[in-house]
Amino acid sequence: MKQQTLAQGSFELYRKPTKREKFLNDMEQVIPWQALHDLLVPYYPKAGNGRPPVGLMKMLRLHFLQHWYNLSDPGLEEALYESESMRRFAGIDLGCEPVPDETTILRFRRMLEEHDLGRRLFAEVGRILQERGIKVSGGTIVDATIIAAPSSTKNADKKRDPEMRSTKKGNQWHFGMKLHIGVDSKTGLIHSAAASSANVHDSEVLPDLLHGNETRVYGDSAYRDQAQTIRRKAPHAKDFTQARAYRNRPLTESETTANRTKSTTRAKVEHPFLVIKRLWGFAKVRYRGIAKNATRAYVACALANLFLARRCAALQRA
Known part of the structure; x- marks a missing residue:
């Protein structure tokens, strides 16, 4: 397990889990992350001469957060800086890295639109649910x-x-x-x-x-x-x-x-x-x-x- 940095540590003795944290924990457990990641890999930019791309799994998590909380591209960036539970779900540690900016979030969304990957994600989830016995x-x-x-x-x-x-x-x-x-x-x-x-x-x-x-x-x-x-x-x-x-x-x-x-x-x-x-x-x-x-x-x-x-x-x- 990756060690927490000081930015991630908490000294709040009387803190209790929020509804947001419970919801994100539920979705963490049920989403077939690896299957969806593998579906998108062929379309995701590869590292080249420019700035290295943000990890695909992280961008997929950010995209889902954008859906669940109905956030614009700049709104998601702001929310991530503000919400520790959203950063934890996305795997972002402000002690080591910044939040992906709104342009990066926009480009990921446009990649999904350009290749009609929303429809393919829907079909893949349906296939996996049937595979797991939900006929x-x-x-x-x-x-x-x-x-x-x-x-x-x-x-x-x-x-x-x-x-x-x-x-x-x-x-x-x-x-x-x-x-x-x-x-x-x-x-x-x-x-x-x-x-x-x-x-x-x-x-x-x-x-x-x-x-x-x-x-x-x-x-x-x-x-x-x-x-x-x-x-x-x-x-x-x-x-x-x-x-x-x-x-x-x-x-x-x-x-x-x-x-x-x-x-x-x-x-x-x-x-x-x-x-x-x-x-x-x-x-x-x-x-x-x-x-x-x-x-x-x-x-x-x-x-x-x-x-x-x-x-x-x-x-x-x-």
């Missing part, structure tokens, strides 16, 4: 959520992000993008994800959210009348999407009862959204363009799966 069942719950984007034109370009769009939900208009997910009905974990502008109807992305071996597909009324689409992607799946009432045709008693029963299963799709949007703050886009925010969304989905599965005995033994 995908025959039921899939599909849903989408709106990620808001700034609608103001008070910026340097004097215009809104051209890739974001408006959509109406209820009686309110929203501007931004959508995150679409397919969630396993048994485990509540995300097995498929996609990103689009907000004006894309939920049902248009439905085929991308199915793995093909479903026996049941759950969804809200936005996915109604998609039985043929479901059957083309998953031939053995039954349509368990919500029935919808119309002005001249209210729901029958049996349809109301069926909707209520479906909702008990469909509610699981809200758990990943709770983690990604409420706990980790991805309710608003941070970058311009769908691709950059899609990379963030895929990494967030991967981390959310690990967070939701962290109490699983199979994952803890690995």
